[in-house]
Amino acid sequence: MVTFDVAGYELAADRRYDPATHMWVDLDDDGNALVGLDPLGRETSGDVVALSLHEPGTAVGRGEPFGDLEAAKFVGPLVAPVGGTIAACNETVLADPGLLNADAGTHWLVVLAGVDAAELDGMLCGEAEVAPWFAAEVKRFRTQGAIAE
Amino acid sequence: MTRLRVVDAGTVGALRSQALWHGIAAAMKPGAAPVLSLCRPGAAYVSIGYHRRLDEIDGDVCRAEGLPVIRRQIGGGPVLIDADQLFFGITLPVRDAPAGVDRLYARLLEPAAAAFRALGLDARLDGLNDIAVGDLKISGTGAGQIGEAVVVVGNVIFGFDHERMARVLALPDDAMRAECLRLMRRHVGSLADAGGRAVSAADATAALRDAYGAAFGTPADAALSAEEEAAVARWETRLADERWTRGPRHGAPAPAGRRVKVRSDVFVVFGEEAGVRVLASVVGDRIERAAVGAPHLNGTAAALQDALVGPCIDPRAVAGRLAAFGDDGRDVLTALAPGLEARW
Numbered sequence: 001m002v003t004f005d006v007a008g009y010e011l012a013a014d015r016r017y018d019p020a021t022h023m024w025v026d027l028d029d030d031g032n033a034l035v036g037l038d039p040l041g042r043e044t045s046g047d048v049v050a051l052s053l054h055e056p057g058t059a060v061g062r063g064e065p066f067g068d069l070e071a072a073k074f075v076g077p078l079v080a081p082v083g084g085t086i087a088a089c090n091e092t093v094l095a096d097p098g099l100l101n102a103d104a105g106t107h108w109l110v111v112l113a114g115v116d117a118a119e120l121d122g123m124l125c126g127e128a129e130v131a132p133w134f135a136a137e138v139k140r141f142r143t144q145g146a147i148a149e
Numbered sequence: 150m151t152r153l154r155v156v157d158a159g160t161v162g163a164l165r166s167q168a169l170w171h172g173i174a175a176a177m178k179p180g181a182a183p184v185l186s187l188c189r190p191g192a193a194y195v196s197i198g199y200h201r202r203l204d205e206i207d208g209d210v211c212r213a214e215g216l217p218v219i220r221r222q223i224g225g226g227p228v229l230i231d232a233d234q235l236f237f238g239i240t241l242p243v244r245d246a247p248a249g250v251d252r253l254y255a256r257l258l259e260p261a262a263a264a265f266r267a268l269g270l271d272a273r274l275d276g277l278n279d280i281a282v283g284d285l286k287i288s289g290t291g292a293g294q295i296g297e298a299v300v301v302v303g304n305v306i307f308g309f310d311h312e313r314m315a316r317v318l319a320l321p322d323d324a325m326r327a328e329c330l331r332l333m334r335r336h337v338g339s340l341a342d343a344g345g346r347a348v349s350a351a352d353a354t355a356a357l358r359d360a361y362g363a364a365f366g367t368p369a370d371a372a373l374s375a376e377e378e379a380a381v382a383r384w385e386t387r388l389a390d391e392r393w394t395r396g397p398r399h400g401a402p403a404p405a406g407r408r409v410k411v412r413s414d415v416f417v418v419f420g421e422e423a424g425v426r427v428l429a430s431v432v433g434d435r436i437e438r439a440a441v442g443a444p445h446l447n448g449t450a451a452a453l454q455d456a457l458v459g460p461c462i463d464p465r466a467v468a469g470r471l472a473a474f475g476d477d478g479r480d481v482l483t484a485l486a487p488g489l490e491a492r493w
Contacts, residue, residue, distance in 0.1 A: 046250035046277075050200035050224070052397035068199065068397065072277045073224035074250045075199045075293035095402070098490070146249030 001106070004127045007138040009039045012105055016123035017130050018081030019137075020063070025081055025115075025123060026108065033082055033115045034108035035066070040137055042104035044146050046071030051097040053078075053089040053110055060086065062119050066110055069097075082119040084112030151182065151366030155358055156373060158188040164385045166190040166230070167219050170238035170302055171388070172381030176374070177298035183241040183365045187354055193231035195317050198224045198291060202403065203396060207319040216317065220394050223293035223302060226410055229317060233308035233339070235350050237261065237357050239301050239365070246299040250292075254278045256364075257301040258290060264360035268352060270345040276413025282343035284336055286412040305353045306339045321407055321419050321426075324440060328417050328430055329409050336412040408488040418488030425477065427457075427484040434462040441481060449474065453481055461489060 002013040011017070015024040022041030026034040042048070053067035060066045065077035066086060088111040093099055099107050124130045141147045158169050170186050177184070194217045195206055203218070206227050211218055216229075239257050247253050254277050262280050265272030265287065275281035280288035280303065290303035314337075315330040340348045362368035373381065387393050406420035418429045425443040429436045439457035441450045456470040456478075464482075467489070471478030 044249045050398075052200060070198075070200050070224045072250045072254070073198065073291040074253065075222060075224045075291075077294055094398075141248060144248055145252055146247065 003105075004131065006131050006134040009134065009138065010105065011039070011130060011134065013127060016081075016120060016125045017134070018123050019133055021079045021081045022137075023079070023081040024105070025120065027120075028111070031115070032087055033084060033112040033120075035081060035110050035112060036106075036108045037078075037100065037104040038134075039104060040134070040141060040147070042100055044141060045069055045076065046074065048097045048100045051094055051100070051109075053094060054086055056086050056088055058086045060084065060112070062116075066112075078109065080112070081123065082112060082115045084115040087111045087113040153362050153366040153368045154182050154184045154371040155362075155368045156184055156186045156371050156377075157354065158186065160189045160191045160232075163190055163192045163194040163217055163219060163230070164388055165381070166236055167196065167221055167388055168381045168384035170236070170240060170300055171222055171295060171384040172379075173238070173373070173377055174240045174295035174298040174300040175384065176377040176380040177240060177242055177296065179242050179244055179297055181242055181298075183239065183245070184371075185358065185361045185365075185368070186236075186238040186240065187357065188236050189232060189350060190230050190234065190236070191232060193229065193313075194219055195227055196221055196230050197227045197396075199293070200224065200396065200398060201226055202398065202401075203394065204403070205319055207317055210317050214313070214317075218394060219388050220396055221291065221302075221388075222295055223291035223300070225289070225291040227318065228289060228304075229310065229314040230304070231310065233306065233310075235305040235307070235353055237303055237305065237361075239361060240298050241365070243294055243297055243299050251277060253292065253299065254290075254301065257292070257299075258303065260360040260364040261288060261290075261303055261357065263363075264353070264356035265340075265345075267356045267360065268340070268345055268348050270340065270343050272343075279413040281412070282345075284412075285338040285343050286336055287338060287340055287343050289337075305350075305357075306337075307341070307348070307350065307353075308339050309337055309342075311337070318409060320409070321421075325407065325409075325417060325419050325428055328428060328438070329411065332411045332415055332417060332430060332432075336415050405487045406484065416488075418485055420484030420486070420488055422480040422484035423476075425480040425484055427481050429457060429461075429485055429488070431461060431489070434460055436461045436467075443477075443480075446477060449477055453477060457481065457485075464489070 050070035060080045061083040067078040292301040410416045428440040430438040441453040
């Protein structure tokens with residue numbers, strides 16, 4: 001996997017990143033969207049201890065929850081960066097949510113089928129687009145004290 | 150100055166004591182004023198965190214004692230709720246909440262700690278989200294995002310039935326129950342246990358109102374709006390629904406072992422491997438007490454127990470102390486590992 005570094009965070013180069021939800025999308029050969037948390041989305045959540053995902057077959061719209069994450073007794077929604085129908089849930093991560101703490105970048109959460117290409121166009125892709133946004137987000141979260149210096 | 154709406158529902162039924170703050174959060178719109186909600190449950194029940202397994206609770210005991218089980222949309226484990234507690238919930242629009250769970254708890258719970266200090270207790274935030282006086286947790290909390298709002302909910306404990314709390318937990322054996330009870334007695338208690346003067350619910354309500362008012366805006370008494378009332382009613386229906394109570398991970402395989410958190414950094418762990426049963430009590434960074442049992446161990450069990458006691462923050466340290474015991478030591482480590490992972 002080709003990656004690039006932004007302010008100490010390793011980001012996969014082959015993904016689309018959604019600034020609104022801090023989720024990444026990786027399209028497979030069939031045009032399905034593998035969805036996961038970007039490193040800042042994971043870090044600001046805290047250490048993940050539990051995860052639940054909506055059942056395969058569930059339709060979710062962009063900005064709607066497709067599951068919930070729990071860290072430090074805080075339960076928060078996982079928000080879809082694009083709309084689609086849940087085709088699969090990552091059972092490995094469901095069984096061991098702590099995997100996300102070590103490496104959220106390689107563990108997808110759900111596969112969404114039937115995604116709208118126009119929604120994908122609104123996401124950031126490639127180092128030239130992603131790096132400036134991500135660097136600004138790191139700075140913003142560090143200024144707020146939400147992540148460590 | 151910003152206004153803090155204070156909704157004091159008084160003494161309410163079990164369902165409403167949970168639905169109240171769920172509904173307030175669900176009805177909250179971006180830009181809305183923060184809300185401090187207060188209520189006292191009129192009846193005892195067991196509340197369980199959103200992701201926790203229902204089989205962590207002994208259903209037979211709950212049925213025999215008339216304790217309903219209510220799943221909440223925030224995190225944490227099973228807890229006994231009764232009329233000797235007061236709930237406080239602070240709810241604000243998600244856009245107004247600090248990013249990052251650490252800062253969220255610090256911002257939303259420090260006023261509660263300040264309220265306890267105003268009541269004469271030397272209270273502090275303990276770990277991320279407990280409030281303690283010395284070694285004693287006097288308020289447990291949980292949090293979550295519901296709709297467009299973030300809510301942090303805690304309890305003020307005027308009296309705590311440790312025996313009943315230990316009884317409603319489903320545990321592998323009586324030894325673990327006894328150990329949970331021992332640590333709960335030491336680490337969870339009421340305001341009176343913490344050495345404060347006699348504090349009434351009215352005193353605590355007033356102190357919370359003042360402290361959250363100082364942090365979030367001039368407090369103003371408020372009734373639930375029609376929209377909030379409707380949302381609370383919807384949550385009462387949802388919380389009573391058997392499918393909701395089963396939880397989002399219903400049917401998932403049970404994890405290995407058993408772990409009961411008593412307080413921040415205080416927990417009891419049980420595990421079993423190759424016929425070796427291991428029980429360990431972790432306080433801070435140390436295994437404080439351990440019990441190892443297996444028919445084939447004979448005299449080695451006591452030595453293994455002694456070896457387990459000590460620092461546990463580094464798995465290599467625990468492994469090092471068990472290394473001399475060969476396969477038996479490896480079995481003990483394998484049995485305990487799932488429960489200790491939170492410290493690793």
